[in-house]
Amino acid sequence: MPLVNGKASTQISLNNRGLHYGDGLFETIKIDNGQPLRWQQHMRRLQAGSERLGFTPVDTNLLRDEALQLCTNEQHAVLKIIITRGAAKRGYRPSQGLPCTRILELHPLHPYPAHYFTQGVALRWCTTRLGCNPLLAGLKHLNRLEQVMARDEWYEADIFEGIMQDINGHVIEGTMSNLFIVRESQLLTPDLSACGVAGVVREQVLQIAQRLAIPLSVTTVTVQDLLRADELFITNALIGLLPVRKLEETLYPSASDAQSLTRRIANAMNCE
Amino acid sequence: MPLVNGKASTQISLNNRGLHYGDGLFETIKIDNGQPLRWQQHMRRLQAGSERLGFTPVDTNLLRDEALQLCTNEQHAVLKIIITRGAAKRGYRPSQGLPCTRILELHPLHPYPAHYFTQGVALRWCTTRLGCNPLLAGLKHLNRLEQVMARDEWYEADIFEGIMQDINGHVIEGTMSNLFIVRESQLLTPDLSACGVAGVVREQVLQIAQRLAIPLSVTTVTVQDLLRADELFITNALIGLLPVRKLEETLYPSASDAQSLTRRIANAMNCE
Numbered sequence: 001m002p003l004v005n006g007k008a009s010t011q012i013s014l015n016n017r018g019l020h021y022g023d024g025l026f027e028t029i030k031i032d033n034g035q036p037l038r039w040q041q042h043m044r045r046l047q048a049g050s051e052r053l054g055f056t057p058v059d060t061n062l063l064r065d066e067a068l069q070l071c072t073n074e075q076h077a078v079l080k081i082i083i084t085r086g087a088a089k090r091g092y093r094p095s096q097g098l099p100c101t102r103i104l105e106l107h108p109l110h111p112y113p114a115h116y117f118t119q120g121v122a123l124r125w126c127t128t129r130l131g132c133n134p135l136l137a138g139l140k141h142l143n144r145l146e147q148v149m150a151r152d153e154w155y156e157a158d159i160f161e162g163i164m165q166d167i168n169g170h171v172i173e174g175t176m177s178n179l180f181i182v183r184e185s186q187l188l189t190p191d192l193s194a195c196g197v198a199g200v201v202r203e204q205v206l207q208i209a210q211r212l213a214i215p216l217s218v219t220t221v222t223v224q225d226l227l228r229a230d231e232l233f234i235t236n237a238l239i240g241l242l243p244v245r246k247l248e249e250t251l252y253p254s255a256s257d258a259q260s261l262t263r264r265i266a267n268a269m270n271c272e
Numbered sequence: 273m274p275l276v277n278g279k280a281s282t283q284i285s286l287n288n289r290g291l292h293y294g295d296g297l298f299e300t301i302k303i304d305n306g307q308p309l310r311w312q313q314h315m316r317r318l319q320a321g322s323e324r325l326g327f328t329p330v331d332t333n334l335l336r337d338e339a340l341q342l343c344t345n346e347q348h349a350v351l352k353i354i355i356t357r358g359a360a361k362r363g364y365r366p367s368q369g370l371p372c373t374r375i376l377e378l379h380p381l382h383p384y385p386a387h388y389f390t391q392g393v394a395l396r397w398c399t400t401r402l403g404c405n406p407l408l409a410g411l412k413h414l415n416r417l418e419q420v421m422a423r424d425e426w427y428e429a430d431i432f433e434g435i436m437q438d439i440n441g442h443v444i445e446g447t448m449s450n451l452f453i454v455r456e457s458q459l460l461t462p463d464l465s466a467c468g469v470a471g472v473v474r475e476q477v478l479q480i481a482q483r484l485a486i487p488l489s490v491t492t493v494t495v496q497d498l499l500r501a502d503e504l505f506i507t508n509a510l511i512g513l514l515p516v517r518k519l520e521e522t523l524y525p526s527a528s529d530a531q532s533l534t535r536r537i538a539n540a541m542n543c544e
Contacts, residue, residue, distance in 0.1 A: 002286055011283035012291065014274055014377060019284065019354070021416035022294030053417070054424060080362065082291070085420075090352065090379045092416065092423035092447055105286060107362045131405030131467075132439060136417060143415035144293035144364065145325070145408060148357075151364035152326060167404060175364055195403075 002105035003066050016101055018084030021092065022142035024101075025049040025084075029067075030109065030238050031077040036067050038237060041200040046083060049139045055100050058083055066104050078107040078238060082142070112239065117266075120245030120256050121160035121234075126150040126175065130166045130195040138198040151175045161234055163226070163247065166195050171221040174234050177242075178202035181221065182231035182261045187214050190221040201235035201269075208268045214261065230254055233262045241266045274377035275338050288373055290356030293364065294414035296373075297321040297356075301339075302381065302510050303349040308339050310509060313472040318355060321411045327372050330355055338376050350379040350510060354414070384511065389538075392517030392528050393432035395506075398422040398447065402438045402467040410470040422447045433506055435498070435519065438467050443493040446506050449514075450474035453493065454503035454533045459486050462493040473507035473541075480540045486533065502526055505534045513538045 001008040017023035027042045036042070043060045050058050067079055082103040088095055128150035136143070150164055161174040172190050173179055178199040181188040187209050192198050209216040226232065232244035232252050243262045244252055254260050273280040289295035299314045308314070315332045322330050339351055354375040360367055400422035408415070422436055433446040444462050445451050450471040453460040459481050464470050481488040498504065504516035504524050515534045516524050526532050 004286070010286050012286055014276070014282050014284055014375065016291070017420075019288070019291045019356075020298075020414065021420050022414055023417060023420050026292075053421070078362065084291075090350065092419045094420060094424050103286065128407060129405060131403035131408070133401060133403030133418065134439075135400060135421060136403070141417055142292065142294055143417045145295060145413055145415045146405065147364045148289075148293050148295050148366060149325070149407060152366050167406075 002103060003070060004103050005101060006062075006066060012101070012103065013087050015087045015089075016084055017086060017088050017094070018082060018101065018142055022144070023085045023094070024082055024142040025053070026080060026082045026140055026142060028237050029079040029081065031071045031074050031079050031106075034072045034074055036071060036079055038200050038204070039064065041203060042081075042237070045140065045198070045200060046081070049141065050083060050100070052139065053085070053141070054094065055083070055085055056097060058100060058102075063102060063104070066102065070104055070106050074106065076109045076111070078109050080105050080107060084142070109238065116160070116242055118256060120243035120252065122158055123174070123232075123234075123244055123247045124154055124159050124162050125248060126153050126162035126164045128153060128164065130164050130172050132166055132168070132194040134194055137195050138192050140197050147175045160242070165223070169223070171223060171226060172196045177234040177236040177239065180205060180233050180235065181225055181229045183225070183229050185215070185261065187216045187261065188221060188225065189218055191218050199236055201237055201240060204269060204272070205235055205241070205265060208265055212264065212268060214265075226250070231260050231262045233265075241269055274375060275342060276375050277373060278334075278338060284373070284375065285359050287359045287361075288356055289358060289360050289366070290354060290373065290414055294416070295357040295366070296354055296414040297325070298352060298354045298412055298414060300509050301351040301353065303343045303346050303351050303378075306344045306346055308343060308351055310472050310476070311336070313475060314509070317412065317470070317472060318353070321413065322355065322372070324411060325357070325413070326366065327355070327357055328369060330372060330374075335374065335376075338374065342376055342378050346378065348381040348383065350381050352377050352379060356414070381510065388432070388514055390528060392515035392524065393506075394430055395446070395504075395516055395519045396426055396431050396434050397520060398425050398434040398436045400425060400436065402436050402444050404438050404440070404466040406466055409467050410464050412469050419447045432514070437495070441495070443495060443498060444468045449506040449508040449511065452477060452505050452507065453497055453501045455497070455501050457487070457533065459488045459533065460493060460497065461490055463490050471508055473509055473512060476541060476544070477507055477513070477537060480537055484536065484540060486537075498522070503532050503534045505537075513541055
């Protein structure tokens with residue numbers, strides 16, 4: 001059963017600010033053999049977000065205890081942690097010094113077919129755009145209506161992910177993943193200073209690229225950049241890294257080559 | 273006690289999409305002598321929002337029954353109605369055809385001092401900006417982190433409201449109210465096609481202005497427009513209409529004149 005502030009519960013108080021305003025943050029964490037993967041990275045992002053939103057600091061040791069309590073006997077699972085600014089009276093103004101609400105829940109991890117990793121996945125364009133606001137950019141907060149609307153655009157099971165542009169037409173990310181482009185042996189990924197979610201695996205890829213001395217640019221990305229790319233791949237905490245086989249009519253046959261940069265980075269990630 | 277899907281409850285299921293994604297809408301309704309004010313207007317906005325977000329349609333007759341059940345014996349109160357896309361499995365994609373969750377809760381209405389209405393209120397500028405996204409503009413949805421951050425900028429009790437600009441520097445609204453400007457006997461209010469909440473009292477003011485043949489413009493509003501205004505006033509469902517006495521160092525002495533346009537519109541509103 002999920003834990004709410006350490007107690008087993010399937011419900012939350014109606015006056016929680018997470019419900020009223022999306023006033024909270026979340027992390028989606030892969031559990032492997034009872035252990036949460038990339039725990040430190042998830043906690044760093046949660047703490048950074050919590051600081052930017054002015055939350056009472058989160059006790060990550062307590063979160064760790066609660067996470068292990070839920071996950072110990074889980075071979076493979078998804079742990080979702082939600083931190084909200086707690087309960088409150090009516091009105092936008094946050095109360096000062098109130099403790100945050102901690103919600104931890106386990107979900108089944110549905111393993112992806114092996115060919116997703118060897119042959120890549122198919123993507124589409126979303127028409128739903130991301131609004132820009134540097135204040136909230138990068139955070140994995142609970143204001144996710146744009147992603148909900150984007151994910152509602154397709155129901156074809158063979159389309160794994162949809163790519164979103166911001167309202168200026170810049171390519172930013174997938175609805176639930178970050179995006180990387182390989183062109184002429186260089187790695188590009190969209191700048192997330194105006195919108196988007198800065199994923200923990202995205203961060204890991206940036207570090208791997210640096211370590212492997214792969215030329216890397218975090219930059220403005222256009223639709224043309226994707227159409228002219230040699231390889232594309234996407235990342236998130238559950239999939240790790242997935243090569244892209246096609247984006248609508250554009251094919252990326254080399255993304256799954258043994259010699260591809262995508263493969264090199266995926267291999268380096270698997271060795272960490 | 274609040275009603276969740278018609279049943280008395282102070283809790284909501286942890287898997288509600290309102291909590292996870294802010295995937296919902298709300299209305300804040302003034303209760304006077306057991307009756308919800310501007311009920312039709314609130315329901316029209318809720319239905320329009322629900323349609324834009326692709327929700328299963330809301331049964332407004334049922335909502336009305338539940339609202340009256342809560343409010344019948346209330347002299348003055350605030351009724352908050354939250355409609356979410358219901359409960360769901362993990363993931364952004366909405367399930368099709370699932371009923372929405374209805375939450376109705378009563379809050380005390382703290383009456384404002386009479387001098388707010390006669391002499392006006394003081395405003396400040398917020399540094400928190402509103403992101404732009406036509407997809408969500410105008411809706412009273414549950415993604416309200418920008419308002420939370422803006423409302424957290426001041427704690428002085430004598431500042432009633434903060435005015436927000438969008439990321440392009442256009443003046444849009446208050447954290448919890450809409451904004452009107454009077455200049456040379458003309459009425460201006462910010463265009464909300466890229467961001468902002470289209471309030472029900474804002475709508476009422478637009479209709480009153482039309483009926484009284486007051487020249488009216490729904491347009492791009494700049495900081496300069498506010499500094500050069502003859503009168504300012506703000507509106508929302510709880511305050512109705514409040515004249516603005518000052519915005520930081522700028523004074524608006526004529527807003528509370530008996531001859532002011534602000535007063536004419538307020539009087540017309542009180543007669544409806």
